[in-house]
Amino acid sequence: MSDDLQGRVDVQAGQAGLGSAVGEQPLELTVVMPCLNEAETLATCVDKALAALRDNGIDGEVVVADNGSTDGSQAIAAEHGARVVPVPIRGYGAALNAGITAARGRYVLMADADDSYNFAHIPRFLEQLRAGNDLVMGNRFQGGIGPGAMPPLHRYLGNPVLSWLGRWLFRTPIGDFHCGIRAFSRTGYDALDLRTTGMEFASEMVVKSSLLGQRIAEVPTTLQKDGRSRPPHLKTWRDGWRHLRFLLMYSPRWLFLAPGLLLMLVGGALTAWLLPAERPLGHVNLGVDTLAYAAAAILLGFQLVFFGVAAKVFATTEGLLPEDPSFERWFRYITLETGLIVGAILLLTGVGIAASSVLSWAHAGYGPLPPVEMMRRTLPAMLCMMLGTEICFASFFLSLLGLRRR
Numbered sequence: 001m002s003d004d005l006q007g008r009v010d011v012q013a014g015q016a017g018l019g020s021a022v023g024e025q026p027l028e029l030t031v032v033m034p035c036l037n038e039a040e041t042l043a044t045c046v047d048k049a050l051a052a053l054r055d056n057g058i059d060g061e062v063v064v065a066d067n068g069s070t071d072g073s074q075a076i077a078a079e080h081g082a083r084v085v086p087v088p089i090r091g092y093g094a095a096l097n098a099g100i101t102a103a104r105g106r107y108v109l110m111a112d113a114d115d116s117y118n119f120a121h122i123p124r125f126l127e128q129l130r131a132g133n134d135l136v137m138g139n140r141f142q143g144g145i146g147p148g149a150m151p152p153l154h155r156y157l158g159n160p161v162l163s164w165l166g167r168w169l170f171r172t173p174i175g176d177f178h179c180g181i182r183a184f185s186r187t188g189y190d191a192l193d194l195r196t197t198g199m200e201f202a203s204e205m206v207v208k209s210s211l212l213g214q215r216i217a218e219v220p221t222t223l224q225k226d227g228r229s230r231p232p233h234l235k236t237w238r239d240g241w242r243h244l245r246f247l248l249m250y251s252p253r254w255l256f257l258a259p260g261l262l263l264m265l266v267g268g269a270l271t272a273w274l275l276p277a278e279r280p281l282g283h284v285n286l287g288v289d290t291l292a293y294a295a296a297a298i299l300l301g302f303q304l305v306f307f308g309v310a311a312k313v314f315a316t317t318e319g320l321l322p323e324d325p326s327f328e329r330w331f332r333y334i335t336l337e338t339g340l341i342v343g344a345i346l347l348l349t350g351v352g353i354a355a356s357s358v359l360s361w362a363h364a365g366y367g368p369l370p371p372v373e374m375m376r377r378t379l380p381a382m383l384c385m386m387l388g389t390e391i392c393f394a395s396f397f398l399s400l401l402g403l404r405r406r
Contacts, residue, residue: 065099093201260304339395
């Protein structure tokens with residue numbers, strides 16, 4: 001029998017043996033490890049996790065979610081007492097989700113299989129779960145980071161900046177957003193309905209837990225240099241950008257709505273100030289040129305606000321974001337009919353201003369007119385017509401997005 005075939009037989013035997021031993025009886029804790037070619041460190045991690053369960057009297061199991069390893073990791077996991085769950089879909093998040101779905105424990109603890117996390121800290125996480133928390137995060141900055149365990153760029157820039165951004169955007173108390181060891185209840189996890197399959201999975205878990213108002217706690221843990229001889233799967237700039245992109249996309253309020261409202265406010269104030277006449281500002285005079293930029297700011301701001309509302313409706317409809325009561329209250333007034341009325345009023349106002357300009361031109365015998373004076377009419381007319389038209393069509397689009405919700 002070939003080594004490869006023998007490995008597959010060993011994995012199947014390990015799975016069958018563990019399944020019959022555990023049966024249908026529920027467990028308290030399942031330790032899930034994502035795995036992609038972790039033969040160097042997997043046995044050590046499985047042994048440490050099982051020892052932590054045994055030494056602390058925890059009724060639990062270890063599940064290795066294998067993402068297509070080709071180095072015999074499956075057989076190693078089974079030989080050391082873990083249950084192997086094959087995951088054909090590639091990705092950190094896909095592997096973890098499959099392992100968590102297959103878990104038999106009431107609670108789940110996830111940790112990398114690279115021997116960088118301390119499985120002896122499992123009781124810390126379990127204690128917080130037993131106290132009623134839905135998600136318990138590890139904090140490596142509180143527990144200690146060993147020499148060479150985290151690149152300086154991650155330690156002093158990437159992790160602190162992304163964690164701060166996550167706390168600010170989602171009002172969550174987490175100090176280490178990307179800690180690889182964390183624990184949660186199965187009921188709390190199922191409520192999250194996580195969608196990402198890559199490294200963003202870790203961020204999505206914290207973000208959705210915060211948005212749903214789940215109870216989140218944090219415990220100190222340590223990070224040591226992993227035991228692998230190969231480079232880690234994590235790519236600094238690529239995965240850092242993916243986390244940043246995810247945080248921004250899951251916050252349409254700050255990505256679209258806030259900048260859009262600010263642009264509209266500034267543009268509207270400048271327009272009202274500059275419309276009657278030129279205004280001195282220090283050593284310069286602000287005139288119709290600045291007025292044109294102010295009108296452009298209003299239009300651009302409206303586009304961003306529209307994108308923000310549309311993104312919010314779509315994300316809520318598709319289950320990417322939870323229901324927002326304050327947003328729902330606004331939607332009682334932001335209807336297709338309301339939008340059409342407001343848009344029509346603006347459109348007719350713009351047409352009226354344009355018509356008055358044409359009449360003034362006619363009274364002048366269609367000859368040359370003072371350009372600055374005419375621009376003070378043309379710009380508001382253009383702004384009202386464009387904004388009114390956009391509001392009408394945006395109302396139809398939002399109504400189309402909201403059909404499923406209604």
